[in-house]
Amino acid sequence: MSIAERIRQHSPRPATLKKAGLCTALGLALLVPGLSGLQAKLDESAIYEPVAPTIDQARANILIARQLQFTHFRNLGISDELSGDVFDAYLDYLDNQRVYLTQQDIDALSNVRNRLGSALKTGQLQPGFDIYNLVQQRVIQRLQFALSLIDEGIDNLDFEGNDQIRVDRSEAPWEADSAALDQLWVKRIKNAVLAQRLNGTEDDVIEENLRRRYEGQLKRAYQARSEDAFQAYMNAFTGMWDPHTSYFSPRTSENFNINMSLSLEGIGAVLQSDNEYTKVVRLVPGGPASKQGQLQPADRIVSVAQEGEKPVNVIGWRLDEVVDLIRGPRNSTVTLEVIPANASDESVTRSIDIIRDEVKLEEQSASKEVIELERKGQDYRIGVITIPTFYADFQAMQAGDPNYKSTTRDVRRLISELKEDGVDGVVMDLRNNGGGALHEANDLVGLFIDKGPTVQIRNANNDVQVLNDEDPTVVYDGPLVVLVNRMSASASEIFAGAIQDYGRGLVVGSQTFGKGTVQAVRPLNHGQLKITQSKFYRVSGGSTQHKGVIPDIEIPSRIDKTRIGEDALDHALPWDQIEAVPHNRYFDFSGIIDELRERHEDRFATNPEFSLLQKEIEFLTQQRQMDYVSLNHAERKDQHSQIENTRLTIANARRELRGEEPFDTLEDLEQWQDEQAADLDTTDDELDFVIREGGHIMADLLELDQRTASILSPTQFAAKAETR
Missing domain, CATH: 2.30.42.10 (PDZ domain)
Structure with a gap:
């Protein structure tokens, strides 16, 4: 039985479709099955016009295939196995939650699975477009069913049974047929209604909200464009090499900053x-x-x-x-x-x-503060430098402005000011710093070392370029702690990794993002290709890719590592290592690191703020691990109340620590949060205890090894350094 016949078999009652006379390469019938049970109220004027590839897109496809095979960092050929992976990724992109296609549809497409690779090599795009058109029509069917259900009245839905719905269906089996999907969509509507009812929304408003949502999606489905299909298909294809390689349509290419910020x-x-x-x-x-x-x-x-x-x-x-x-x-x-x-x-x-506003360079600038700690009768002054991003005013630099702004120039000035303040040590806060200018990371490392390599960059031909700090001047030679978290990426990881490799300071926080690749944007005849061409390696030889930087002392984070980070992305390039380059080792922390960790853990064991953070992390973890939610109103209301009470309890416990009045209700808490967010002059010091802990670790360093101050002085570098 042909694919067309099989799809027709599972499509007994086609909806309105423009007769385009389309003869597809694989013979996929462009039909939408009818609705079992409720019948959609079809808009007879709404016609889905199947999209088709253009000659320009076919040429761009061929160019993309060549670039991927011959210039990407990963050596990956286009094979039958890859074809199957592209097929799965494409369906995952088009129907990630598996709520539009059925197992019957997947079976009907089975012989396409291993033919996409050879077609993509030669610019034969029709198979991908056939799949796209089929999915769009299934989307239309499902949205029409949802609207029909709403038209019947949400008061007819049953919320007293034992129904439940799976939260994440990305790995769920495909529903068997259209009738099974009808049942699933009834549950989806019930879930959406129940969530709004529990928030106090009236049924008439809920119906309006849902109708507007599904009508908007339906309108988009009818307005599908050829470029939508091409971009989705190409990104499923390019994503096989790595998640940062992607195709930009001409529209997106014209507005490249959309994808950046x-x-x-x-x-x-x-x-x-x-x-x-x-x-x-x-x-x-x-x-x-x-x-x-x-x-x-x-x-x-x-x-x-x-x-x-x-x-x-x-x-x-x-x-x-x-x-x-x-x-x-x-x-x-x-x-x-x-x-x-x-x-x-x-x-x-x-x-x-x-x-809305513009992002001003000065608002991204590095800043400083001084925190004071009292330890066993001794006072410590710790300088904290926060670096939101690695920036440089390239226009001012090229214009020859001697006072142009950059991360390194600003930090140099801040360190000078902190020295005048008589600080005992410096904490560099790189949490949530997503990177930026690579040369700034290189120059910033140079403020803390004599001179030497800072990062290695290897390309697809295994050629390795080493960036060096050539300036022997050391701006700061005292003890150093670098704070990082999961959102510290790219240039932040290069800086933290170099400081760790040189033994120049301690890295504290949580495992970083793991973005250790370099991309270039290459023009095509139609749009652009962003392609991974190089990989970062630390001076010790290990890559920052995938693994990131592992802190010397770990502090847990609210951020879910299973959803955010390079190792959470499909087809991410793996961690590996190359040869180390000779570099100084200014201090060996191995003799005191266990004691530092023990002291840190002892402090946190009695720290009420850390205890609250742990409770919040446990609460969030439980929320993320929920596989199903109940569609029974009473059960769901009880679950909803438990969640609200936990949020309120944690928030009030934190307010109590700060000597503030507790909130009576969650609504009071949310109103206060909205007021705080609206007032941009207010700051929330909720996470300041992490900075203070960095200061305490600094004090531990000074107490455990009084030699630190002298070992890290520039006059001692040559005598004390180990060459690796």
């Missing part, structure tokens, strides 16, 4: 497509979202509302369209409805108001 009259966030959602990757330091404080990495955007207007549901929208909606005039307000990264399921959302 929404800094110009936007919110200052790096966004990317994540299946049907637009996901926050990271926040731009100094940007409106970062200063507002509520938007977090891994949050997924559900809707966008302009000031005084109704929200627009953006599930299923293209990234560039979501970006256009978020952008707007400076000082205007945009409201994002997001699914928080720590939400128990996709029905839990919150709204965040952000005032």
Whole structure:
């Protein structure tokens, strides 16, 4: 039986479809099956027009295939095995939660699975477009079913049984057929209704919200473009090499900054497509979202509302369209409805108001403060330098401005000021620093060492380039602690890794992101290809890729490492190592590291702030590990109350530590959070205990080995250093 016949067999009642006379390469029938049970109220004027590849796209496909095979860092050929992986990745992109296609559809496509590779080599795009068209029509069917269900009235839904729904269906089996999908979608609607009811929303408002959501998605499905299919297909293909290699359509290429940061009259966030959602990757330091404080990495955007207007549901929208909606005039307000990264399921959302503005360079600048500690009758003054990003004003630099701003120049000045303040040690805070200018990481290392290599860069031909600090001047020779977390990436990892390899200081915090690759953007006849061409290696030979930097002393973090980080990405390049390059080892911490860790653990065992952090991490972990949620109203309400009570208890315990009045209800807490976020002049010192702990570790260093101060003086470097 042919594929076309099999799909027709599973598509007994096709919906309205324009007769395009399309004869596909693989004979896939472009049909939408009818609805079992409830019948969708079809808009007879709405016609899905199957998208088809263009000659320009076919040529771009051939160029992409050649670039991937011959210039990418990973040596990977296009084989039958790769073809199957592309097929799976493409379906994962188009139907990640497995709510549109059935097992019957997958079976009908089975003989396509191992034929995509050879087709992609030669620019034969029709197989990928056939799959895309089929999925779009299944999407239309499902959304029509959802709207029909809502039209029947949500008061007819049963919330008293034992139904439950799986939270994450990305690895669930495909539903057998359309009837099974109907049952699943009834549960999805019930879950969405129940979540809003528990938040106090009236049924008529819930119906309006859901109808607007699904009508918006349906409109997008009917407006599918050829470029949508091509970009999705190419990114499933390029993603086989690594997650940072991707295709940019001509529209995206023209607005490349969209993929880097929404800094110009936007919110200052790096966004990317994540299946049907637009996901926050990271926040731009100094940007409106970062200063507002509520938007977090891994949050997924559900809707966008302009000031005084109704929200627009953006599930299923293209990234560039979501970006256009978020952008707007400076000082205007945009409201994002997001699914928080720590939400128990996709029905839990919150709204965040952000005032648009430009990201100013001075607001990304390094800053300093001095903390004072009293230990056994002895006072310590610890300088803290916070570096949000590795920046440089390239325009001012090229113009010859002697006072141009850069990370290294600013830190040099701050260190000088801290010396005048008489600090006993310096803590460099690189938490949430996503990287930036590579040469700044190189130069910054140079402020703390005599001279020598800082990072190695290896390309696909195994040629290794070594970046060096050539300046023998040492700006700071005292004890040093570097704070990192999971959001410390790229240039931050290069700096932290070099400091660790040189024995120049201790790295404290949590395992870093693991972004150790270098990309280049190459023009095509149609759009651009961002391709991984090199890999970073530490001076000790180990890569920062995948593994990141492992701290000498670990502090747990709220961030979910299974969802954020290089090792959480599909097809990420592995960790490996090359030969070390000769470098000095200024101090060997092995003799005191166990005692340092023991002291740290003893402090944290009695630290009420750390105890609260542990409770919060345990709470968030439990939320993330929930496989199913109940669709029984009473059970769900009880679960909802438990979650709210836990959040309130943790927040009030933290307020009690600060000598502040507790909140009576969760609504009071959320209102206060909104007020704090709206007032950009206020700061939350919730995590200051981590900085203070860095100061205590510094004091431990000084107490355990009084030699540290002299060993780290520049006059002692040659005598005390070990060459490796």
